[in-house]
Amino acid sequence: MGTLTGQVAVVTGGGSGIGKAICQQLSSQGAHVWVTDIQAEHASQVSEEIRQQGHQATAFRLDVTDHSAVRDFFAHVDQECGRVDILVNNAGIAGHPSLLVNMSDEAWMQMFNIHVHGSFYCLREAAKRMIQQNYGRVVNMSSLAAETSLAGFAHYGAVKYALVGLTEATAKELAGYQITVNAIKPGVIRSALTQGFLASAEERLATATPAKRIGNPEDIAMAVSMLVQPAASFVTGASLVVDGGFNLMNEMDRVMLDMLQ
Numbered sequence: 564m565g566t567l568t569g570q571v572a573v574v575t576g577g578g579s580g581i582g583k584a585i586c587q588q589l590s591s592q593g594a595h596v597w598v599t600d601i602q603a604e605h606a607s608q609v610s611e612e613i614r615q616q617g618h619q620a621t622a623f624r625l626d627v628t629d630h631s632a633v634r635d636f637f638a639h640v641d642q643e644c645g646r647v648d649i650l651v652n653n654a655g656i657a658g659h660p661s662l663l664v665n666m667s668d669e670a671w672m673q674m675f676n677i678h679v680h681g682s683f684y685c686l687r688e689a690a691k692r693m694i695q696q697n698y699g700r701v702v703n704m705s706s707l708a709a710e711t712s713l714a715g716f717a718h719y720g721a722v723k724y725a726l727v728g729l730t731e732a733t734a735k736e737l738a739g740y741q742i743t744v745n746a747i748k749p750g751v752i753r754s755a756l757t758q759g760f761l762a763s764a765e766e767r768l769a770t771a772t773p774a775k776r777i778g779n780p781e782d783i784a785m786a787v788s789m790l791v792q793p794a795a796s797f798v799t800g801a802s803l804v805v806d807g808g809f810n811l812m813n814e815m816d817r818v819m820l821d822m823l824q
């Protein structure tokens with residue numbers, strides 16, 4: 564029996580990369596995982612793989628930007644499972660880099676629709692159920708871009724900071740119902756989202772990271788697993804950086820380590 568046996572988990576953007584690893588991790592600990600994604604085929608593949616490993620998963624095509632679809636999806640989960648213990652708001656895109664003066668309304672709005680509005684719609688539905696059952700664990704996927712926003716990614720930085728705001732306000736609102744809400748800020752993680760960028764930058768980034776490697780989706784899934792455990796009941800409103808130490812390093816550290824190692 565795993566620590567999440569009998570629990571129901573909803574993961575958005577579960578069809579690839581970090582979301583897929585989260586679905587695999589939570590199901591391996593006994594949760595029935597709803598693998599949701601805008602790409603129905605990817606969600607089906609992931610849930611099929613999980614079931615083949617003897618765990619519980621159900622695929623569902625869900626576009627998080629569609630608030631009535633989100634409402635209908637949670638009503639469907641009610642009928643099938645009768646509860647929602649874990650929500651991981653993970654669906655996202657990186658968008659294209661652009662200077663603010665050249666950024667289109669469409670690019671800006673799409674970023675907000677997926678990350679901010681999508682997470683809000685899902686959290687609002689999940690929270691109603693979690694309040695009723697007096698238990699819940701929520702993880703919002705922010706980014707290291709909410710520690711220091713990258714030039715060329717004003718839209719991405721803005722939404723990832725917004726997710727920290729959503730996390731902190733709702734952590735306070737929901738703590739009295741035994742519901743925790745936390746954010747994770749991944750560093751650079753190997754996935755479809757970073758594939759193009761890593762093709763040229765991987766070696767340089769790995770060298771600059773104290774852990775001497777790029778992150779894998781499983782590194783983030785492990786952090787999610789820590790935060791959603793029933794025993795993690797006192798951890799709420801936190802933003803956990805998971806980046807192999809990358810963000811802590813500065814030039815002075817490099818000088819010191821070169822001198823001493």
Ligand SMILES: NC(=O)c1ccc[n+]([C@@H]2O[C@H](COP(=O)([O-])OP(=O)(O)OC[C@H]3O[C@@H](n4cnc5c(N)ncnc54)[C@H](O)[C@@H]3O)[C@@H](O)[C@H]2O)c1
Nearest residue numbers: 576579580581601626627654655706749751752754755756
């Ligand atoms: N990879 C990284 O280095 C990194 C770093 C920090 C944060 N993140 C965040 O982690 C999350 C997952 O990213 P990833 O690297 O696994 O990328 P990914 O592209 O592999 O996965 C993102 C998933 O989200 C889905 N998705 C996109 N729009 C959607 C929508 N409207 N509704 C439902 N699903 C939708 C995609 O279909 C895809 O399966 C994102 O929120 C991303 O911003 C990633």
